[in-house]
Amino acid sequence: MNPDAFAADLHRKPEVLRRLAAALSAGNPWAEAVPADTERVVLIGMGSSAYxxxxxxxxxRxxxxxxxxxxxxxxxxPRWGARTTVVATSASGGSVETLDALDRLxxxxxxxxxxNTTASAITERCDAVVDMGAKPEAGGVACRSYQHTLAMLLALECHLTGSSTAALAETVAAAAAASAYLLDTxxxxxxxxxxxxxxxxxxxxAAPAHRFSSAQQGALMLRECPRLPxxxxxTGDWSHVDVYLTKTTDYRLLVFAGSPWETQLAEWTTARGSTVVGVGADVAGAREVLRYPGDTDDDVRLLTEVLVPELLAAAAWRSAAPSTA
Incomplete structure (x- = not known):
């Protein structure tokens, strides 16, 4: 793992996303990989892949x-029997838990x-392979591959519903433009x-349920790179599981906007003087709000917004000790 290379990986996001958009505009990569009689899908993975x-x-669903x-x-x-297809996700192609799960099917x-890795162990275990197209991540951290996993699973949704990937390609291109803006500014x-x-x-x-992975992945980047808690x-569940810490700690909260439950959250954070930052739209009680082009489109948000905590993590990592094991 290397902090400078991680930062460089982030700066390549717009370029690599544009390539993915072009590939999706040309066709759906799942068309030849998923059996035609598939009626049920099981996605398996660990960490970012699971998010x-x-x-x-x-x-x-x-x-x-x-x-x-x-x-x-x-x-x-799940043991769903015939007409079930299992999609095993591993950017490195070597996640031992995912390989073990394949052996247990x-x-x-x-x-x-x-x-994201051709000729890896997972490609040898599976009947078909779909390439994320995220390119090698020299920093050793799954950043572009997380983003590309989301985009490719949206393409799988298109395939299973019989939809074209044309609109998805436009969304990915918009996410590339949004990412470029965040990097440039x-x-x-x-x-x-x-x-x-x-x-x-x-x-x-905190993130709305339909984009919960942004909160999970953003937190992981802060833990994995600069090793910060x-x-x-x-967002809705926050009032049931996280609110308690606003009373006893110096509570700092990044809110990815878009949940109908933000007002409930804001009642607690405002009353207790918590520090809140909003991303993607105005958030009640936020001290700062970060906007970017395309943030009114929920799918653009899904494919873009995690870059914000990634850049926070990259800067903190580079300013910390020389190396992190």
């Missing part, structure tokens, strides 16, 4: 599809590997957000 899978499966996302480490994987279950907003959010008691992130929470 993306959770949102993707929920979206599929909202479209009437039978889909679930499970931690590959679980001993309770029924022998006749079709499997598709979603990976980082010096205007990042120092202030770092000051507000990286507190002595850690950082908390950080926790992701769903």
């Amino acid at each position: 993306a899978g959770g949102v993707a499966a929920a979206r599929m 909202s479209r009437g599809l039978i889909a679930t996302s499970e931690l590959a480490s679980s001993q309770l994987l 029924e022998g006749t279950t079709p499997t598709v590997a979603l990976t 980082e010096s205007d907003w990042r120092p202030q957000l770092s000051e507000l959010l990286l507190g002595p008691s850690g950082t908390h992130l 950080a926790v992701g929470c769903e």
Whole structure:
């Protein structure tokens, strides 16, 4: 893991996303990978892969599809029988829990590997392979591959519902433009957000349920890179599980806007003087709000907004000790 290379990986996001948009405009990469008789989909993975899978499966269910996302480490994987396809996600292609889960599946279950690494162990275990197209991440941190996992699982949703990927390609291109804006203007907003959010008691992130992965992944970036305490929470659930800390700690909260439950959250954070920063739209009680082009489109938000905590993490990591094991 290397902080300078991680920062460079982030700065390549617009370029690599534009390539992905072009690929999706040319066709759906899942068309040849998923058996035609598929009626049920099981997504398995760990870490960032599981975060993306959770949102993707929920979206599929909202479209009437039978889909679930499970931690590959679980001993309770679905046994849905015929016409079930398992999608195993691992950017490196070597996640040991995911490989183990593949070994535990029924022998006749079709499997598709979603990976960023060709000729890896996962590609040898699965019946078909879909390339994320995120390019090698020299920093050793899954950043572009997380973003591309989301985009590729949205493409899977398109395939299973019989929809074209043309609109998705436009969304990915818009996310590339939004990412470029955040990178180009980082010096205007990042120092202030770092000051507000990286507190002595850690950082908390909240996102609406349909984009919960943004809070999970953003928190992971702060834990994995500069090794700072950080926790992701769903905005509605925040009032049931996280609110308690606003009374006893120097509470710092980044809110990815878009949940109908933000007003309830703001009642507590305002009353207790918590530090709140909004991203993507106005958030009640926020000391700062960061906007970017395309942030009125929910799918653009999904594919873009995690870059904000990633850049906070990159700056904190580079200013810390020379190396982090």
